[in-house]
Amino acid sequence: MTAADTRAAVTAGAHAHGTTALPATPSAAPTRRRSARSVVGKVLLAASALVIFVMSVFPVYWMVNTSLQPNSQVRGSEVHFWPENGSLQNYIDVIFNYERAPFLPALANSLQITLLTVLIALVFAFLAAVAVTRFRFRSRVSFIIAILIIQMIPAEAMIISMFRVMDSWHLLNSIAGLTLVYVATVLPFTIWTLRGFVDGVPADLEEAAMIDGLSRTQAFWRITFPLLAPGLVATGVFGFIQAWNEFVFALVINPRPEAMTLPVWLRTFLDPNGGTDWAQLMAGSTLIAIPVVIFFLIVQNRMTSGMVSGAVKG
């Protein structure tokens, strides 16, 4: 800590301009060399930013880069850092000339299950969130505790009994079965996050609108709903990503090729004996990642603030 104290004078000056580096700045003589320090600080900051960027992006880049090259080139002795002889052939092969499980039915399954999940979960969660935020009723706290605890139950612990229950309901390898499972797994999180958003819209606002002559329904749709819409979108996107990426239940409950979702479909490419077609595997990975990346980019701001308000403050 004493070393940190000597640094105070230096950083104090630079900090005002927002140019200080992280605590890593080496300690040195005070004020005189401030501008030189701030230049060094700037360079250090930029360098660390660049390192973080490259480390985050490289795997994504490498996936796309590999997916654009022919497999023979990928398995050559030379590594290509740029997709020379690039083509979309791998994507065409993966989508249309499948050897293992077909892509298009898996895509259709994933889309149906995910969209249904989001729709149902949003409606149910919204109703529950309104109940929890706008009413004080007995067993309200128990309900909240139950929701928080359910979130902590690992899916892997449930696979056997979930399999047996779905089997007894004749819902294995069906859209309805997996949708039901996903709605249930997404609901607690969705309720909890929406609760934060509903809480953020003051009830007084609506009442004021009603004093101004709107009916209750009008007040809700004209005042409250528009304010809630961003929260609904963000929460819905989160549910979408969770359902789209889910792997464990899909693997156990919908294993048949015609009932597979995309992650399970991608899993059929893995070959522990070294025969993996990496180029096609990367094309498949990219295809699955694209919708998620797009959604992330759309709602990124809302998502972090939503998560913070949902998880941390009331």
Added chain:
Amino acid sequence: MSTVTRPEAPARDDAGAALPDGPPRPKRRGRTGARLTPYALLVPALIILIAVIGWPLLQLVIMSFQEFGRAQVFGAPPEFVGLGNYLGVLGDPEFWQVLGRSVLFAAACVVITMVVGVLVALLMRKLAAGWRLLVSVGLLLAWAMPPLSATIVWGWIFDSQYGVLNYALSEWFGLDFRGHSWLLEPLSFFFVAGIVIVWGAIPFVAFTVFAGLTQVPDEVLEAAQLDGAGPFKRFFLVIVPFLRPILIVVTILQIIWDLRVFTQIYALQALGGLAEQTNTLGVYIYRVSLGTGDFGVGGAISVIVVLFLVAISLYYVRQSLKEDR
């Protein structure tokens, strides 16, 4: 549900009718309809949660007290064995091995994720807008990668024969990594798994902590600075206390996510890891239940794991409830 209407506004949708019934409204209507409204709103969610989570959970607990093997799957009546399955699991050295492995691995992942995540958040706070955007875009891309895709890509980077890492280490640094298998040796397997998990988890930590950092009032930091507090002191004495709730919640979430990790381990095993030596809790349940078909023992392990994770998360639950008020 839409029976809950009031004379002056026969609202069609329950939400619209329900909203203003909240606590800020001093007038209390004694009508049973209004008192039932919150329960009516909860019904759809409750039905789903009870049927799809509660019911299987109950089945799981019952099954964990039964002899439940292949014969029972095909219709033989299960036989209650009391605590037999639990005693079997707790007496099995492999269970303790898997548990210890999972806890150690999760601990390492959580510590590294939190430290790096917080450092990245602090860095983002200092960066100029352009650089911050660059870092955000990179983190966002990593965050958006589906775990299965991410694991497969990392597996490809670490591939023994054609992976870019072995290529770079051999060609550029003169090390002999040609054909080196990163997944064969358990310790090195977990090194790779750790990289996949930490890489995927840092963005969440960094963004959440960064969002929290923007709520630390500048005046307080400046005051601390004038009082001669260096960057370390400012971090530990000003920023950390402010961020305490966020940091604790994020850490607990990380602990739980890393303890129950499944996809990354499962996929890396499928890419060439030795399952027996690299199972973590989630994969172990999967292999015991579906591999050996012993649902009773699998159920007992599952119940133990659920209790373990719920116990860890109790603090999170309490913290969340506190903020609910």
